[in-house]
Amino acid sequence: MTVENMKKTIFKQADYKQWKALAEQSLKGKPYDSLLTETWEGITLHPLYYEKTSSNNTSIIQSMKENPGWTIAQQTIAESASSFLKQLIDSLERGNESIVYDGTNPFDWEDNQLLELTKLVSKYPVFFMNLKNDDPILRAFDFVHHELRESISGIVQAKDWIIPVGYKNLRTNGADLWKVHHDGADAVSELAIALSVASRIAAGEKSFESFANNFFVRFAIDTHFFMEIAKLRAFRILWKAFSKAFEVNDAPPIPVMAITSLRSYSKLDPYVNLLRAGNETFAAILGGADIITVHPHDSLTGSNASSIRYAKNIQLVLKEEAHVDKVLDPAGGSYYIEKLTDELVEKAWELFLGIESKDGLDVFLQGHELKVLLSKRQIEVNTGKKSLIGTNVYAEVASTNFADRDEYKQLNRLAKPFEEFRKLASDNQPKTVLLTFGEIKDFKPRADFVTGFLASGGITSEWSPSFQTAEQAIEWLNTENPDYAIICTTDEKLSDIVESVLEKLPEGLLLDVAGKVDKDSERKWSEKGLNGTIFNGQNKIEKLHTIFDSWKGGPTK
Known part of the structure; x- marks a missing residue:
């Protein structure tokens, strides 16, 4: 065939029916339905997606996100104030973009240390999570000069804390899905619970504007890559619908925090957790998270300087080499993810309305729904239907560190039964x-x-x-x-x-x-x-x- 003939050649456009016929032929007697996969969310995953299978919500998602990219929020893990400051300064010099502190295990601060911290607070956003209202680190906000307070931004999660005068850009009230995620929630449940929490908080505010300007949401991101991308995208659409329910058409975007889940982390062959963290982080990025925190691979037993650096570098590599921080909605236009997003929006909104119309959020959380989901997930791992590399498949018989970080002891993790048995069998x-x-x-x-x-x-x-x-x-x-x-x-x-x-x-x-x-x-x-x-x-x-x-x-x- 000559080049001229090749230029004139026209290929007929294949349709879905033709593709399905060829797929059935290649299955050699197996039913087409064998290619379908049911998710925990009650969504059926198909082997092929095409333009007519999804709507395009990219414009809504983009309007609900202020800027492309995200803020690297690597947690500083330390046992004392002096160690915290030393590690924080080093982390900020090496690519970290935030001051992240977890108040689960607080430590004492001297005035000179708080003064040093305030200098950093004036330059970088703060994300102080799980604080009690008497945590000594909160005194740092008293040391900041009044003229600088308005420029300080971030999130302070401290129940009943009375924020000092002048901090207009600190958010203190939000929906944190960390616990319900580890209690078994799927993507639909997390989205519905986030809206229900928002509804409860909004009801106690003077106006929707004052509520929205103080609200944030934090999602744990697990290893179901495409579902987690769709989850974050779906929240943007749901937030728009939620705002319209309050008769607000131009809802302000709210910060969406993402933190890598520990549900699939394991103490057995912990370096596999690095792969899990990379998967989860990339999903959070493609989903459009504004702030991302990555757990080091040895978080469960106690992190060191190297593992914390590895966790931070996951974000740095993706930001500097993949350039996904240049696009508002990187996943937009993928028929599969668009369809998944649509289905999550529909199911989450339906569940949210059900929670609100029945007995409310507290009753829902105390019910059996999450426990049943958690039990089913555990059975899948125990029977090998779901693989935890290095734990229930491809396990290495080697000595293991079975130590426990206090803040993670009570978390429901899928690897726990295997860890407990390995500890029993180790000697x-x-x-x-x-x-x-x-x-x-x-x-x-x-x-x-x-x-x-x-x-x-x-x-x-x-x-x-x-x-x-x-x-x-x-x-x-x-x-x-x-x-x-x-x-x-x-x-x-x-x-x-x-x-x-x-x-x-x-x-x-x-x-x-x-x-x-x-x-x-x-x-x-x-x-x-x-x-x-x-x-x-x-x-x-x-x-x-x-x-x-x-x-x-x-x-x-």
């Missing part, structure tokens, strides 16, 4: 072997699975030589004298091997089978001494505890 575990039979192709898939399954509980396993007969396996077991063994082979060979091994099973040996077997076979083998089975989709935590209970409760060798 005392059964000598474990995998009994392999046949060719490597016969046993390797199941042996690999079982090795990973046990590793999620901190149990180290050794593979036996490949056996051809049960007699060879029994002879090896009598020599090695393990506490616990798992038979790994094909379904076709399994029955004969299990029967033969059980006939001469060494006394006190705990024996399992890899693979899901029918109930009749399992019952028959259990009567002859089989402990149980290990299979994909099984509740790992329950099975791991069963192994330990059976081993520790069995005969002493």
